[in-house]
Amino acid sequence: MHDLPVELVIPRLRLACRRCGSKLERLDWLAPFARVTTRLAASVARLCKMVSLRHVAEVYRLSWTAVKRIDQRHLEQELGQPLDLSGVTIIAMDEFAIQKGHRYATVVIEPSSKRVLWVGVWAFTRGHSSVL
Structure with missing residues (x-):
């Protein structure tokens, strides 16, 4: 069914447990309360990068808000939750080699409090760099 819109109607088992109450069957390929499968979400996220x-x-054929x-x-x-940058007015950045060779790291800090804001490790090979 690749690239064709499909609507799934999946009957889920509801189990009654005396200890923890009523529980619905867990589906690995569908996140809780999701309207799209995890596979479609991964495909959408991959295309959003480009x-x-x-x-x-x-x-x-999804709404802009759903995407x-x-x-x-x-x-x-x-990436984790967005970093709280309130109060940051000046940043400093340094790049340094991790080992001899072509592995490097970049660190971004707030100089006044010496708080590390971001660290990125990357490699440089034959004219290409990639974040590790």
Whole structure:
């Protein structure tokens, strides 16, 4: 059914437990309260890295807000919660070699409090750099 819109109606078992009450069967491929499968969400998030949200919404025939929610959830899982930058007025950045060779790291700090804001490790090979 690749690239065809499909509506799934899945009967889920409801189990009655004397200790913990009523529970619904857990489906690995569907996040709780999700309207799309985890596979579709991963595919949408992958395409969001390359093109605009509007274009992704057109390709998958989803609303712009649904694509935005999927992308935001994916970014939060991948990068964590957004950093609180309130009060930060000056930043400093340093790049340094980790080992002899082509492994480097970049650190961004707030100089006044010496708080580390971000650290990125990356490698440089044959004219290409990649974040590790």
